[in-house]
Amino acid sequence: MGRYAIQRLLGVIPLLFVVSILVFMFIHLIPGDPARLVAGKDATLEEINGIREQLGLNLPLWQQYVNYMGDLLKGDLGVSVTSGLPVTDMLASRFLPTIILTFTSLGWALVIGLVIGIISAVNRGKWPDYIGMLTAISGISLPGFWLGLVLIQIFSVELGWFPTGGVDSWQSYILPSFTLGAGIMSMLARYSRTSMLETMREDYVRTGRAKGLREFVVVGRHALRNSLIQVVTVAGLQFGFLLGGSVMVETVFSIPGMGRLLIDSIGFRDYTVIQALLLLFAAEFILINLIVDLLYGVLNPKIRYASK
Amino acid sequence: MSDNSTVTVHSSVPEDTLAKSPATGKFRAFMSKFMKQKLAVISSGFILLLLVLAVIGPHIVPYPPNEPNYDAMMQGPSAAHWAGTDEYGRDILSRLIDGTRLTMVVSLSAVFISAFLGTILGLISGYYGGWIDRLIMRGSDVMFSFPDLLLAIGIVAILGPGLSNVVIAVAVFGTPSFARIIRSVTLSSKESLYVEAARSMGAKHNRIIWKHIFPETIPSIIVNVSMRIGGAILAASSLSFLGLGAKATEPDWGAMLSMGRDYLSIAPHIVYYPGLLIFLTVLAFNLIGDGLNDALDPKTKN
Numbered sequence: 188m189g190r191y192a193i194q195r196l197l198g199v200i201p202l203l204f205v206v207s208i209l210v211f212m213f214i215h216l217i218p219g220d221p222a223r224l225v226a227g228k229d230a231t232l233e234e235i236n237g238i239r240e241q242l243g244l245n246l247p248l249w250q251q252y253v254n255y256m257g258d259l260l261k262g263d264l265g266v267s268v269t270s271g272l273p274v275t276d277m278l279a280s281r282f283l284p285t286i287i288l289t290f291t292s293l294g295w296a297l298v299i300g301l302v303i304g305i306i307s308a309v310n311r312g313k314w315p316d317y318i319g320m321l322t323a324i325s326g327i328s329l330p331g332f333w334l335g336l337v338l339i340q341i342f343s344v345e346l347g348w349f350p351t352g353g354v355d356s357w358q359s360y361i362l363p364s365f366t367l368g369a370g371i372m373s374m375l376a377r378y379s380r381t382s383m384l385e386t387m388r389e390d391y392v393r394t395g396r397a398k399g400l401r402e403f404v405v406v407g408r409h410a411l412r413n414s415l416i417q418v419v420t421v422a423g424l425q426f427g428f429l430l431g432g433s434v435m436v437e438t439v440f441s442i443p444g445m446g447r448l449l450i451d452s453i454g455f456r457d458y459t460v461i462q463a464l465l466l467l468f469a470a471e472f473i474l475i476n477l478i479v480d481l482l483y484g485v486l487n488p489k490i491r492y493a494s495k
Numbered sequence: 496m497s498d499n500s501t502v503t504v505h506s507s508v509p510e511d512t513l514a515k516s517p518a519t520g521k522f523r524a525f526m527s528k529f530m531k532q533k534l535a536v537i538s539s540g541f542i543l544l545l546l547v548l549a550v551i552g553p554h555i556v557p558y559p560p561n562e563p564n565y566d567a568m569m570q571g572p573s574a575a576h577w578a579g580t581d582e583y584g585r586d587i588l589s590r591l592i593d594g595t596r597l598t599m600v601v602s603l604s605a606v607f608i609s610a611f612l613g614t615i616l617g618l619i620s621g622y623y624g625g626w627i628d629r630l631i632m633r634g635s636d637v638m639f640s641f642p643d644l645l646l647a648i649g650i651v652a653i654l655g656p657g658l659s660n661v662v663i664a665v666a667v668f669g670t671p672s673f674a675r676i677i678r679s680v681t682l683s684s685k686e687s688l689y690v691e692a693a694r695s696m697g698a699k700h701n702r703i704i705w706k707h708i709f710p711e712t713i714p715s716i717i718v719n720v721s722m723r724i725g726g727a728i729l730a731a732s733s734l735s736f737l738g739l740g741a742k743a744t745e746p747d748w749g750a751m752l753s754m755g756r757d758y759l760s761i762a763p764h765i766v767y768y769p770g771l772l773i774f775l776t777v778l779a780f781n782l783i784g785d786g787l788n789d790a791l792d793p794k795t796k797n
Contacts, residue, residue: 206641325774332770336766430643434645435737449645461652473640
């Protein structure tokens, strides 16, 4: 286990390195002169040169990367071209809403997804299974932005139960987290059904039944506990889906989070902020995958870790 | 037994009695398994209808989809306008029909590009192994580190907004998972006896890959193409919704929804219908994907 953990930790370093190069190259991959694009159509040559210098684009490429990495390691993500504020400060206030949104979504998606999955597995081939799986595949197929708008129309505009947007109270997170969690809930329902069906075929489940345990105990204590490990792993791996979806949900519900900032920054061609956000999203995702992998090792010592 | 008419929804003819020649036998077995899945069959009918609309749509629309009519702004559904009109008085049904082509072209071309690139990369990676395998797989790891849609958003941020860039972004975003799946099929197929035999007879790498291994990967390619189309429609319409895809003037389902957002409280139908159509289309593709998966996957019996 110790060796596995170290191996896995060391494996992340080159990945982060390559991701940082890609994100750094972002501004150089843009067709045309980024400084001119940032400055706008009416900018004078002097203004364009000023921006070029501010972005460090006048230096040789390797020098730019060394500077970029140096600043990055010091926690400096550069200065926003449009607002003139340090990007780190801009992100600080945007981080929390996105984190709350993604984790609450994950939380309810896990609970409901598991419940649907278990009910479907226990009633395999009967109508609850049918309804459960139809709900699940519908959830995967729902466009998040549409679900969000429909929920706003029904629960905020018509019924007035929840705010239409913003993050003024905990109630304002209910509709967004439901919207964001719908897709992942469906995936978890399907996955936990498959996983439950597999574990329910195991010998220890048969033994449990044979010694006269009630079905509830067999399902709850034996089958569920063992498929839970796999379901939690999948939930972690699907975290990227939540991070990607947060962009959409934050736009629909006007939540001042990182996703909303990303879309605004693309509109303003604020390349330093876009770069910082892409890096942050990727780093967060890599970190969560790492934690999930390590947890999996802790929870499931039976697994032998092949390097592939 | 005539060719296809006898295979009905309730057909329970065992596979082995169907086998005449290996190819038609396989196809019949597949069809009988697929036709048993009613939802997948209904979905195929729905998608077929959409494909027909994509071709003949512009000729049968009740109103010109892009012509404003300021006397009929934001009207709810009625006999004259079945799905109502939008903020410029344009007929929403006509725009939805007209937009079918756009949706199909964008999502299908993105998925086909992913499948093409992913298959080639997966075959190379799985067959040759060694440094090229490591390079391709580490490359896909790097792309997988950008969560979901964010990779596509990043690509559009570089290339600039527009539907052709959305196709590129969604295609690039879908390629690594194809590559991984095809690689794993290649790895197992590479070890099989007939590949061994071909190799011992001195067949060249290219011939082994395309003549012997590639056909083995086709079921996986079909399943994944069908599973990915729904996701591609969602991704493309999401990008349009965020203002990174279709222009506001184009009759794109995602863009229509995005425009209708501002009128949600007074004219929710502008948002409801395009979204419902996206949902049903994605659902249909996903159900077909599930059906194909069950019919083509040798592991699922029954």
